[in-house]
Amino acid sequence: MDAPVPELEARADACADALRDADSVLLASHIDADGLTSAGIASTALERAGITHDVVFSKQLDDEEIAGIAAHDHDTVLFTDFGSGQLDSIAEHEERGDFTPVIADHHQPAEADTQFHLNPLLEGVDGGKELSGAGASYVLARALLSDEATDLAALAVVGAVGDMQTVNGELVGANVAIAEEGVAAGVLDTAKDLALYGTQTRPLPKLLEYASEVYVPGITNDQNGAMRFLDGLDVDLHDGGDWRTWASLDHDERQTVVSALVKRAVRNGVSGDKVTDLVGTTYTLLEEEAGTELRDASEFSTLLNATARYERGDVGLAVCLGERGEPLDSARELLRTHRRNLSEGLSWVKDEGVTVEDDLQWFHAEDRIRETIVGIVAGMALGAEDVESDRPIVGFGEKNDEEVKVSARGTPALVNRGLDLSVVMREASQSVGGDGGGHTVAAGATVPKGEERAFLDAAADEIAAQIE
Structure with a gap:
């Protein structure tokens, strides 16, 4: 069977060879639906290939998390559904000989690069719509196992759907090729319903x-x-x-x-x-x-x-x-x-209301909504009858005594007009000493507490420059 995403075949083969050459592998993955399915696919593939490995998860891959990963006793680290955007820090550990990184991701890459880097964006495939982290892991699994990995296509589809990669209700691009492999393997059915x-x-x-x-x-x-x-x-x-x-x-x-x-x-x-x-x-x-x-x-x-x-x-x-x-x-x-918790969170937003400004709308939940679900609540609020859908929504939630979690959600219509929330979150957060990223329609950041207003102003400027 041909490779599901031919553009990535050479990169996938190189990454697979690096994993086969490893004494042991630490699989580090993002902790959301796409990250979990990425880890499930990668772990299953490593197990079938006879490659010894352990698994760890992280909500956000920052310098501290990467240092913790480097402290594990593994010569190779496989990053799934994150890693590309943190290559500057990862490359420093690679140069020190802490580990050899292998990355299967679909987020915007940082300026640094590494030898074993599987990312659709590097080959002209849209990582926001056409291939998720789970899809990248699946491409890697196919390189490791060939046709023996096609049953994992179902998990890759779950990851893509969980990463909101459906366009007008269906998968597109490379995700379609993966779904077709799942159908051929008898593990997936696609239908109009x-x-x-x-x-x-x-x-x-x-x-x-x-x-x-x-x-x-x-x-x-x-x-x-x-x-x-x-x-x-x-x-x-x-x-x-x-x-x-x-x-x-x-x-x-x-x-x-x-x-x-x-x-x-x-x-x-x-x-x-x-x-x-x-x-x-x-x-x-x-x-x-x-x-x-x-x-x-x-x-x-x-x-x-x-x-x-x-x-x-x-x-x-x-x-x-x-x-x-x-x-x-x-x-x-x-x-x-x-x-x-989602129901209670959405009720709180409805009761407290959303502050509507020229280019965005926002709410600050403080500690009333878990910071891990603020983004989901924001997305639900954006689809509610009494909330405007003509501008992105930003939700704040208390992360700890020093930091605030920020989550932003848009709509496909806004993305079609030029909105890219991954850029908005990255630029606005970094302008106030934080960091962020994500996808065009959904992204997040962490900013210092007390910098919310400055963050909103920077985000609004970026949104105004993007949207036609």
Whole structure:
């Protein structure tokens, strides 16, 4: 089978050779859904290749974290889903002989470089939309194992979806080639279906009530309205008294619901563009149990994010490595906690309100919202009915006594107009003595406490210069 991303084949082969030559490898990965799937893919590939390794996670790869990684007794360090942006610091350790770095990342590289560096941006492939960290890890796994790695394509798709790399509801670019390998391997199915979150696990009324993708008056955020809508359909939507899930419906039943939902949306003035968003490409993991969070790429990525936001990367990794039982139970409990905290966080933002300025809008949660979920809450707030979507939103959360976490979220429409939040976060944070980065539509930073206003001013200037 040909390489999934031919542009990266030479770099992937070089990185694979470096790993084979290592006495032992420390796998260091980012701790979000993309980072966890990256680690899962890389760890599985190393294990299959007979390469001894350990795994560590980090929320933010700064100089202190890199020094801690260097203190481990491994001659080679494989960085997944981060490392490119920290190459200046990594290169210093390499020059001192602390370790040989191998990097599989998709973030903007720093000025320094290293011999074993797998990053789509270095070969003209868009790392923000076309290949995630998990995708880069998958390309490396294929170089290590050839066709024996194709079953890992499903995890790579979970990582890409979790990294918000879908465009108009579906993956694009190199991610498509990886998904096709997953389909060919029999571990993944792609289909056009209702593009709402929770099709595997949410009872139908909750699926429609909580759907934030498209606001349908009388159904979205309306429990009784959603139930009345479903009760009015000529479909048996109950199973022994309980509501069925979308996953349990057959093709004809789904068609009936979608048709009625589209008619209701159009009748209530929902725009044609929004109505088409109701249907998109879904990514189903065929080896996972139907009706569970792991069956759907979007729900799987949310489960992993829940473990990451509460510093339980070990749990998320165990699930990615195929462990079920206790690890999956723990992940589900973390997800329940995560959802409760998100709901409380969003309610707080709605109650306190968002400060709207010319080029951005912002809120400061202080210690009322965990700094690890401020970005998710900001994204949810941006999609809320009473928050403007014509400018990015910035959320602040207390990180410690000296630092504040900053998270920014935009929309695809703003990105199409020139918005690049990775640049905004990097430039604005560095102007006040902090550091940051990320992607065009979602990025983060850490800044000194007390510098929030100066940060906002710098961010607003950068946004104004970007957006047409």
